[in-house]
Amino acid sequence: MTETVLSSATKEIVIGFDRPFCVIGERINPTGRKKLAAEMKEGDYSTLQADALAQVAAGATMLDVNAGIPLADEPKILADTIKLVQSLVDVPISIDSSIIDALESGLAAYQGRPLVNSVTGEDESLDRVLPLIKKYDCAVVAISNDETGISEDPDVRFEVAKKIVERAADYGIKSQDVVVDPLVMPIGAMGTAGRQVFALVRRLRDELKVNTTCGASNISFGLPNRRTLNGHFLSMAACAGMTSAIMNPLHEEDMNAIFAANVLNGVDRDCKNWVRKFREPIPEGAEGEGVNRRRDRENRRRRRA
Amino acid sequence: MTETVLSSATKEIVIGFDRPFCVIGERINPTGRKKLAAEMKEGDYSTLQADALAQVAAGATMLDVNAGIPLADEPKILADTIKLVQSLVDVPISIDSSIIDALESGLAAYQGRPLVNSVTGEDESLDRVLPLIKKYDCAVVAISNDETGISEDPDVRFEVAKKIVERAADYGIKSQDVVVDPLVMPIGAMGTAGRQVFALVRRLRDELKVNTTCGASNISFGLPNRRTLNGHFLSMAACAGMTSAIMNPLHEEDMNAIFAANVLNGVDRDCKNWVRKFREPIPEGAEGEGVNRRRDRENRRRRRA
Numbered sequence: 203m204t205e206t207v208l209s210s211a212t213k214e215i216v217i218g219f220d221r222p223f224c225v226i227g228e229r230i231n232p233t234g235r236k237k238l239a240a241e242m243k244e245g246d247y248s249t250l251q252a253d254a255l256a257q258v259a260a261g262a263t264m265l266d267v268n269a270g271i272p273l274a275d276e277p278k279i280l281a282d283t284i285k286l287v288q289s290l291v292d293v294p295i296s297i298d299s300s301i302i303d304a305l306e307s308g309l310a311a312y313q314g315r316p317l318v319n320s321v322t323g324e325d326e327s328l329d330r331v332l333p334l335i336k337k338y339d340c341a342v343v344a345i346s347n348d349e350t351g352i353s354e355d356p357d358v359r360f361e362v363a364k365k366i367v368e369r370a371a372d373y374g375i376k377s378q379d380v381v382v383d384p385l386v387m388p389i390g391a392m393g394t395a396g397r398q399v400f401a402l403v404r405r406l407r408d409e410l411k412v413n414t415t416c417g418a419s420n421i422s423f424g425l426p427n428r429r430t431l432n433g434h435f436l437s438m439a440a441c442a443g444m445t446s447a448i449m450n451p452l453h454e455e456d457m458n459a460i461f462a463a464n465v466l467n468g469v470d471r472d473c474k475n476w477v478r479k480f481r482e483p484i485p486e487g488a489e490g491e492g493v494n495r496r497r498d499r500e501n502r503r504r505r506r507a
Numbered sequence: 508m509t510e511t512v513l514s515s516a517t518k519e520i521v522i523g524f525d526r527p528f529c530v531i532g533e534r535i536n537p538t539g540r541k542k543l544a545a546e547m548k549e550g551d552y553s554t555l556q557a558d559a560l561a562q563v564a565a566g567a568t569m570l571d572v573n574a575g576i577p578l579a580d581e582p583k584i585l586a587d588t589i590k591l592v593q594s595l596v597d598v599p600i601s602i603d604s605s606i607i608d609a610l611e612s613g614l615a616a617y618q619g620r621p622l623v624n625s626v627t628g629e630d631e632s633l634d635r636v637l638p639l640i641k642k643y644d645c646a647v648v649a650i651s652n653d654e655t656g657i658s659e660d661p662d663v664r665f666e667v668a669k670k671i672v673e674r675a676a677d678y679g680i681k682s683q684d685v686v687v688d689p690l691v692m693p694i695g696a697m698g699t700a701g702r703q704v705f706a707l708v709r710r711l712r713d714e715l716k717v718n719t720t721c722g723a724s725n726i727s728f729g730l731p732n733r734r735t736l737n738g739h740f741l742s743m744a745a746c747a748g749m750t751s752a753i754m755n756p757l758h759e760e761d762m763n764a765i766f767a768a769n770v771l772n773g774v775d776r777d778c779k780n781w782v783r784k785f786r787e788p789i790p791e792g793a794e795g796e797g798v799n800r801r802r803d804r805e806n807r808r809r810r811r812a
Contacts, residue, residue, distance in 0.1 A: 389770060390778055396771030400746055421771070425778060427785035434742040434767035441705055441743035462739035465694060466701035466726070473695055473730055480732035 204378045206341050206413050208264065208294040211313035215263055215294055217381065217413045217445050222464045222475075223436075224264060224446035225457070226296050226317075226415065227257035230287065231268035243274045247286055258291045260451040261460070265291065266319060267308070268298035277307035284311045296343070296448070302330045309338045317341045317381065319448075323348035323362035332373045341379040342370070343415060352385055356398045359384055360405055367410055381413045381446065382406050386435075388423035395421060396435065400442035407443040415446040418456070433459035440467060509683045511646050511718050513569065513599040516618035520568055520599055522686065522718045522751050527769045527780075528741075529569060529751035530762070531601050531622075531720065532562035535592065536573035548579045552591055563596045565756040566765075570596065571624060572613070573603035582612035589616045601648070601753070607635045614643045622646050622686065624753075628653035628667035637678045646684040647675070648720055657690055661703045664689055665710055672715055686718045686751065687711050693728035694736075700726060701740065705747035712748040720751040723761070738764035745772060 206217040217224045230253055232239035238249050257265055267287055269280040280299060287295060297308040298319040305318060320343035321331040335342045344366040346352075346359040353359055363382045370380050384402040387395040399421075403414050421435045422428035433455035436447060440463035449456050461479055464470035511522040522529045535558055537544035543554050562570060572592055574585035585604060592600060602613040603624040610623060625648035626636035640647045649671040651657075651664040658664055668687045675685050689707040692700040704726075708719050726740045727733035738760035741752060745768035754761050766784055769775035 389773075393773045393776065393778075395773075397773045400771075425770075425785075426782060430763050430785075431767050431770060431781070434739070434764055435771055437739040438742050438746035438768065438771055441746045458735050459739060462736050463743065465730075465736060466705075466740055466743055468694075468698045468700075468702045471698065473698075476736070477731060480730075480735075 204407075204411050204413055206317075206378055206381055207315065208317055208341060209314040210288060210292050210294045213292040213294065213314075219407065219413075219443070219445060220469060221445070222263075222469050223440050223444075223460050223467075224415075225262050225451050225460055226446055226448045227253075227260075227262035227265045227451050228417070228448045229253040229257055229450060229452070230265060230283065231298065232271050233268065239271045242269060242279055242283070243271050245282075247283070250283065251286070251290060254287050254290050257451045258293055261457055262293060262451040263446075264294045264296055264317065266296040266298050266448050268319075269304065270299060270301075276301055276304040280304045280308045281311035284308050288313055302334070305331065305334055309334060309340070312338075315340050317343060319343040320345045320383065321366060322346075323366050325349070328366065328369045332370055332375065335370070335375055335379070336373045341381060342375070343383055344370075344380050345383045346385055352387075354387075354392065356384075356402050360402060360409075363406060363412070364410060367412060377410065377412055381415050382410070383415050383417070386416045386418065386420045388425075389421050389431075390424040396438070399439060399444075403439060403442045403444045413445045414443070415448060416444065418447045418449045429453055429455040432456055436460060437463040437466070440464075509712075509716050509718055511622075511683055511686055512620065513622055513646060514619040515593060515597050515599045518597040518599065518619075524712065524718075524748070524750060525774060526750065527568075527774050528745050528749075528765050528772075529720075530567050530756050530765055531751055531753045532558075532565075532567035532570045532756050533722070533753045534558040534562055534755060534757070535570060535588065536603065537576050538573065544576045547574060547584055547588070548576050550587075552588070555588065556591070556595060559592050559595050562756045563598055566762055567598060567756040568751075569599045569601055569622065571601040571603050571753055573624075574609065575604060575606075581606055581609040585609045585613045586616035589613050593618055607639070610636065610639055614639060614645070617643075620645050622648060624648040625650045625688065626671060627651075628671050630654070633671065633674050637675055637680065640675070640680055640684070641678045646686060647680070648688055649675075649685050650688045651690055657692075659692075659697065661689075661707050665707060665714075668711060668717070669715060672717060682715065682717055686720050687715070688720050688722070691721045691723065691725045691740075693730075694726050695729040701743070704744060704749075708744060708747045708749045718750045719748070720753060721749065723752045723754045734758055734760040737761055741765060742768040742771070745769075 269276050269283050296317040296319045299305050321327050322345045346362040348362050367377050367380050389395040419432050422431040436459040465473050465476045574581050574588050601622040601624045604610050626632050627650045651667040653667050672682050672685050694700040711717050724737050727736040741764040770778050770781045
């Protein structure tokens with residue numbers, strides 16, 4: 203049974219094959235958000251606080267926290283941000299940095315068992331990040347690229363993931379604490395990007411028995427109506443076996459996809475979360491044909507009874 | 508290569524693993540549509556004509572035609588309806604009846620190579636429908652239930668499908684002309700209904716090498732927000748390998764799911780259909796964060812250039 207157990211000071215969550223999909227909120231990240239970056243650099247955390255609260259209210263299972271601001275003291279800002287977020291919300295955090303000192307500072311400040319985002323298949327990354335994962339007994343996102351870059355060949359990406367899982371084992375880190383990101387390419391540039399990810403996720407699950415994650419919105423880069431495409435990418439990835447994603451829980455179509463995937467994968471027991479989210483009476487006529495309207499009326503009556 | 512080739516008098520379509528998902532429009536069916544049933548019985552085909560045109564305009568690859576009206580002359584009405592629909596639209600037809608005389612009458616009236624909906628695993632059905640499929644050299648929907656009813660055990664449903672494919676082979680009907688319906692249960696009543704269908708579709712594709720179809724909307728029976736759930740069921744089923752569905756092409760969420768699934772399964776070459784459908788400029792601000800807005804603007808500029 204593959205279960206990645208993560209926690210805050212007061213709350214434990216599990217990423218797993220038979221668990222509801224883990225939504226990792228992506229908003230606390232100054233990359234490409236000029237206003238947020240400037241605020242964080244000045245120690246103004248008002249936007250960030252609002253983002254943390256809004257994402258958890260929208261259903262985030264975890265929050266990714268990134269403090270990558272050029273020419274700023276990232277180790278300090280990351281630690282401060284983590285402390286602040288942990289004082290506001292009780293979900294576990296994914297500590298997101300490419301700088302080792304920042305990761306270490308974030309880990310030292312964190313209360314609970316976090317996810318570290320990320321290690322790659324590059325030897326330097328493995329040698330520096332994995333000892334931290336062992337030291338702090340936490341879990342890590344493994345990105346399936348190495349010194350040669352991101353391969354367009356999914357078999358190569360699988361081998362890189364395998365290498366990371368094996369190297370982690372050398373440090374005494376269990377495979378269930380390695381969450382693999384198979385890397386999502388923009389499908390507008392590479393028509394096989396979706397199929398590749400779906401096939402990779404299945405292999406990673408069946409052969410390496412690991413949980414998986416991804417930065418979901420990359421799939422739709424450059425295309426119109428990104429929200430709808432992202433939503434179906436998420437539910438299709440969940441159908442292929444993906445167990446988490448770094449995504450924007452404030453996007454309604456993304457969250458609808460996750461709620462639907464949980465129902466259809468049989469991990470929303472008795473459809474309770476679906477019914478709670480959508481049980482508002484549907485306006486008469488909105489469901490089209492008479493037979494559906496009747497069913498919906500009966501259904502509402504049954505629920506009220 | 509599994510390819511189910513169907514045609515009208517002038518147009519050929521192919522259901523296949525590397526083909527765009529085949530949308531079989533479900534609207535021409537008097538079951539549960541009192542007004543349509545009354546009209547068809549009186550020989551008034553105005554609603555039916557509008558339904559045929561609207562479904563094809565909305566993107567239906569084929570149309571299902573059912574004339575099952577209690578106490579009416581189904582063989583005659585089905586043949587008349589088929590002739591009428593073939594005079595209006597050029598997509599192939601799925602001839603839908605549980606009455607052998609009606610199927611035979613519909614087949615005699617049809618121009619091209621139709622799909623027959625359906626045969627079951629019951630001996631009486633096999634013995635009466637399969638000779639017709641052979642005689643008219645067409646394809647058939649195989650519903651995976653038998654004399655014992657619909658099994659809740661997906662292994663039993665797989666065995667029923669296998670039996671139908673084998674029995675068809677005895678008549679000289681190729682497996683590529685058998686499109687299996689693994690049967691979709693309401694997930695509100697049976698929490699494993701989604702997983703079962705996804706697993707069955709994969710097995711039917713990998714082991715029996717057959718195309719698959721289903722009545723998609725059954726999955727959401729009794730639940731609120733059926734449209735969103737149906738849409739994600741369709742894209743997830745397509746991810747699992749389903750190649751067609753009997754569905755309502757007038758439902759926007761269903762069709763969006765199909766367009767997205769075609770992109771993500773890599774069968775909408777260069778995302779052409781997606782871009783054609785959604786390239787209308789997005790209102791400023793609708794995409795949220797600046798980085799996305801900028802990308803969308805650049806994207807629009809690139810498209811215009």
